[in-house]
Amino acid sequence: MIDPSVRDDFPILSRTIRGKRLAFLDSAASSQKPRQVLDAMDELYRTKYANVYRGAYLLSEEATTAYEAARATAAEFIGADTATEVIFTRGTTTSLNMVAYGWGLEHLGEGDKILLTMMEHHANVVPWQLISRHTGAELVYAPITDDYRLDVDALYQLLDDSVKVVGVTAMSNVLGTIPPVADIAAAAHQVGALVVVDGAQLTPHEPVDVQALGADFYAFSGHKMLGPTGIGVLWGRMERLEEMEPMEGGGEMIADVQLHSSTWAPIPHRFEAGTPPIAEAVGLAAAMNYLSAIGMDQVAKHDAALTEYALGALSNIGGLHIYGPDDMQHRGGVVSFTVDGIHPHDLATILDGDGVAIRAGHHCARPLARTIGASSTARASFYVYNTTEDVDQLVDGLHHAKELFGVA
Amino acid sequence: MIDPSVRDDFPILSRTIRGKRLAFLDSAASSQKPRQVLDAMDELYRTKYANVYRGAYLLSEEATTAYEAARATAAEFIGADTATEVIFTRGTTTSLNMVAYGWGLEHLGEGDKILLTMMEHHANVVPWQLISRHTGAELVYAPITDDYRLDVDALYQLLDDSVKVVGVTAMSNVLGTIPPVADIAAAAHQVGALVVVDGAQLTPHEPVDVQALGADFYAFSGHKMLGPTGIGVLWGRMERLEEMEPMEGGGEMIADVQLHSSTWAPIPHRFEAGTPPIAEAVGLAAAMNYLSAIGMDQVAKHDAALTEYALGALSNIGGLHIYGPDDMQHRGGVVSFTVDGIHPHDLATILDGDGVAIRAGHHCARPLARTIGASSTARASFYVYNTTEDVDQLVDGLHHAKELFGVA
Amino acid sequence: MSLEELYREVILDHYRSPRHKGKLEHASAHAEGHNPLCGDEIALDLLVEGGKVTKVAITGQGCSISQASASMMAEAIEGKSLDEVRDLIGKFKAMMDIEGDPKDAGIDPARPGAALGDLEALQGVRKFPVRIKCANLPWTTLEQALEDV
Amino acid sequence: MSLEELYREVILDHYRSPRHKGKLEHASAHAEGHNPLCGDEIALDLLVEGGKVTKVAITGQGCSISQASASMMAEAIEGKSLDEVRDLIGKFKAMMDIEGDPKDAGIDPARPGAALGDLEALQGVRKFPVRIKCANLPWTTLEQALEDV
Numbered sequence A, B: 001m002i003d004p005s006v007r008d009d010f011p012i013l014s015r016t017i018r019g020k021r022l023a024f025l026d027s028a029a030s031s032q033k034p035r036q037v038l039d040a041m042d043e044l045y046r047t048k049y050a051n052v053y054r055g056a057y058l059l060s061e062e063a064t065t066a067y068e069a070a071r072a073t074a075a076e077f078i079g080a081d082t083a084t085e086v087i088f089t090r091g092t093t094t095s096l097n098m099v100a101y102g103w104g105l106e107h108l109g110e111g112d113k114i115l116l117t118m119m120e121h122h123a124n125v126v127p128w129q130l131i132s133r134h135t136g137a138e139l140v141y142a143p144i145t146d147d148y149r150l151d152v153d154a155l156y157q158l159l160d161d162s163v164k165v166v167g168v169t170a171m172s173n174v175l176g177t178i179p180p181v182a183d184i185a186a187a188a189h190q191v192g193a194l195v196v197v198d199g200a201q202l203t204p205h206e207p208v209d210v211q212a213l214g215a216d217f218y219a220f221s222g223h224k225m226l227g228p229t230g231i232g233v234l235w236g237r238m239e240r241l242e243e244m245e246p247m248e249g250g251g252e253m254i255a256d257v258q259l260h261s262s263t264w265a266p267i268p269h270r271f272e273a274g275t276p277p278i279a280e281a282v283g284l285a286a287a288m289n290y291l292s293a294i295g296m297d298q299v300a301k302h303d304a305a306l307t308e309y310a311l312g313a314l315s316n317i318g319g320l321h322i323y324g325p326d327d328m329q330h331r332g333g334v335v336s337f338t339v340d341g342i343h344p345h346d347l348a349t350i351l352d353g354d355g356v357a358i359r360a361g362h363h364c365a366r367p368l369a370r371t372i373g374a375s376s377t378a379r380a381s382f383y384v385y386n387t388t389e390d391v392d393q394l395v396d397g398l399h400h401a402k403e404l405f406g407v408a
Numbered sequence C, D: 001m002s003l004e005e006l007y008r009e010v011i012l013d014h015y016r017s018p019r020h021k022g023k024l025e026h027a028s029a030h031a032e033g034h035n036p037l038c039g040d041e042i043a044l045d046l047l048v049e050g051g052k053v054t055k056v057a058i059t060g061q062g063c064s065i066s067q068a069s070a071s072m073m074a075e076a077i078e079g080k081s082l083d084e085v086r087d088l089i090g091k092f093k094a095m096m097d098i099e100g101d102p103k104d105a106g107i108d109p110a111r112p113g114a115a116l117g118d119l120e121a122l123q124g125v126r127k128f129p130v131r132i133k134c135a136n137l138p139w140t141t142l143e144q145a146l147e148d149v
């Protein structure tokens, strides 16, 4: 496990919650930030801030260099071929909408299918619904198995020539399941489908190599990986990016603007209309450097150790049901559960009283919630700064909740 | 003028550039940030950060309260009726694209016209070109006058029943011109057209009352008004917001997601798909509070005084041409110019050597650049932290440039 | 602020054994309420006869606060005239108003339960602002249903 | 870093009086270059006869660096064989390479101008990284034009 001294880098962790030690177990929603990330942004603003690109003066040059260096850092972090394949966006949601609009609106039509999985986050569902409405393309869903994994065989059965897009999460934010994206991508490519991977949960927690994954597009957010809000990435394979139209129009993304039509700037600028999230890119790069210094395989091991510990401890609590794989095979550090007789929101409130921050609800995955028959679950998720003490605090809190509700 | 002690709030201003005092005259591209703004974001991240809305725990509750308080601050700053009319976006560019897609794609078709002005920034041109391509609606442009003002009479001539959208900047980022938006809006409403106002330049510099302007939609960015990158606002009149579809789909913006269709959350959440720019909203609110403490009429007066001083000083330089109104009637603190025999980029490089940061180019307004016959201009712009000393440094730098280039 | 104040025994009791559970065959009014952010759901049937709510039936799912509030609401309104129901809605809202004063709801600390009965147990929710919308959901649903009458 | 190093007299001279200005009636190759970020524009006509660039004509607008670079390039390539032109492009790029060594371009500080003539005056641009693309624009346009030959 990662040395718990990393906790000292996270100012918020020294806070107490209603007089209790904070056990922050909601990193899957958004992670906390180390001072290294906050300092990097602060330093930019305090010493070399200006708008990027157009400024023929030193501050702008320095800000541009910092912004482009962040792009290179992001490219390296996910194993991209070149930094020009990295587009900075507002977050995973925007990244996926950009693909749906920019590629989908151009290339999809009646008779085409968009194949999603039943465990997608709304961010990889709703944009495709919007595009389906505009193009007439049809949505189909690959189911999950009884042990909360993607039903890959069923997915393969659904894959035929009419499937033009396969949208798949690299890790479920509810179940923790990590589907075999590389296999799915290979199969999808056989039928000529585009593979759009939602990397919002995987990127913060496992080493990622977009080439090895075989993705065409790969989306993730900064705020879930120690970075700031307001930034995310869309990576695209260059051939695919060339097939994509910009979703947003505006400054910096054009080659020329005539009155009635425009031509686009080279990639990636074509896809970054307007003033980009400059400080946020610098903050994200600092977060990536922080994670790389720990080592992403160490991060993955740390998460796995805590998850295993938590699965063991939680399975000893009577009336507690876990929604997700119960072994450590291809699963990440997200554990969703319910407790008989106590609604997840009540669990969350009681745990909060004990300093334990968890999430309750449908976790932006209502199709999945319906499939697993739990419209609301409680969810604990782990990251570099969590320790077994946090898990113990969770378990104590759950016992407290049962006591309060008089549940055996 | 504003007390120059405000400069102490801006850490970057104490920096030297190539050994020279920094005269930062590019705030129209992006402003510098006071420590109050940086501290507000830092404090959020260090003491009460979590994702907003869904968290049933204290940190999330506090972050949500801070985010919604920022919405209320923004509403008050622009005179909105209610905070629910304020949508946080990535910036002006995204705000305008949201209107073009969300309203335009739904309500425009063949035979309809979108009336823009010849002084629009690309952010208020290219999105409409994209929508025009999808809907068949036609773009028409109101010209400018010889004295660099909007030709309002010509605009009225173009206004007829076929015009469904009027897109107008509240202040030109090149000319400094402030068109009579309230009059234009009234005329546009007479023919039933929607009025979309680009407030990117006006909002930082003048008191704004969206009700008095008569706008239906009003867009602006945080980074030009002492706030962070990565955030902007789209304000919309509630009836109009109700006519608008969300551009982006994803988490937090839905009421329910079925497999093939979804229903939307109430306004404004409907238009804020995914994790919003939480810290950025808090930073923007801090910037608005900072500006309000100075007083927006004081800010406007300060800009006007500096602009008047600059117009006077620049008009004494031989071979220098100003593109924009030469008096202070309805103009803001942006001065674009050329110097005979020295290309604007060379001016910018030479001024940079003297510590003076100005911008050179088409300023994301190529249709305007062609109209005024100057494909590239140099531009100085002023804000709360500028002083007459900055203007003097600019003037000295221009003399230096003329000397270096051997221009009389 | 203590959890015991939020989770009073009477609330847990209504949560475990919700009263007036079910649907009405010939309802005079029906409404559904839904809290998209937390997933709480309420479906409400009313039978109104001679200006009175003579029967109430509720189905729903959600947290203890929303479901107990629904159950207690059903008990409180059955048999009341429409005017009395509207008055009760006003009092309940006043009680849940985070900036309000319990006295506006007619609540007298010296005589607990005298004004709003079991419903007064929900006062503790005010100390948990994110849960107020849970307590209010049945009541906004009731307001909707009354529009049909 | 001094501005005098950037704005050498020979550069300003080419900027003020660009050589080979104009268009060719019967060009063998034509290309247009455009720098969207700063607006510099170059239109280049070449007449190629017997493996040689026999005539060059350029129109354009932009900053002193892009326009002087174009003018000096025109002077340098007129009369040269296509191979020599390609060699020159390579040397120029080497000279402008911010991470490179001027020696790779064959430049000898002891004998200024011996390798690349007037063009060596553009070396100072390397110290102003944002302006390198200005200096390069005519040369990437030339490369494009050569693809037609």
Ligand SMILES: Cc1ncc(COP(=O)(O)O)c(C=O)c1O
Residues within 6 Å of the ligand: A251, A273, A274, A275, A276, B028, B029, B091, B092, B093, B094, B121, B123, B124, B169, B171, B172, B173, B198, B200, B201, B221, B223, B364
């Ligand atoms: C008038 C005007 N509109 C729109 C924009 C675009 O703003 P942003 O780049 O923040 O999206 C700008 C800023 O460049 C502007 O000056």
Ligand SMILES: Cc1ncc(COP(=O)(O)O)c(C=O)c1O
Residues within 6 Å of the ligand: A028, A029, A091, A092, A093, A094, A121, A123, A124, A169, A171, A172, A173, A198, A200, A201, A221, A232, A364, B251, B273, B274, B275, B276
């Ligand atoms: C799997 C998954 N996809 C997409 C998202 C959306 O990310 P964001 O809200 O940063 O756009 C999330 C986060 O909530 C997620 O967990």
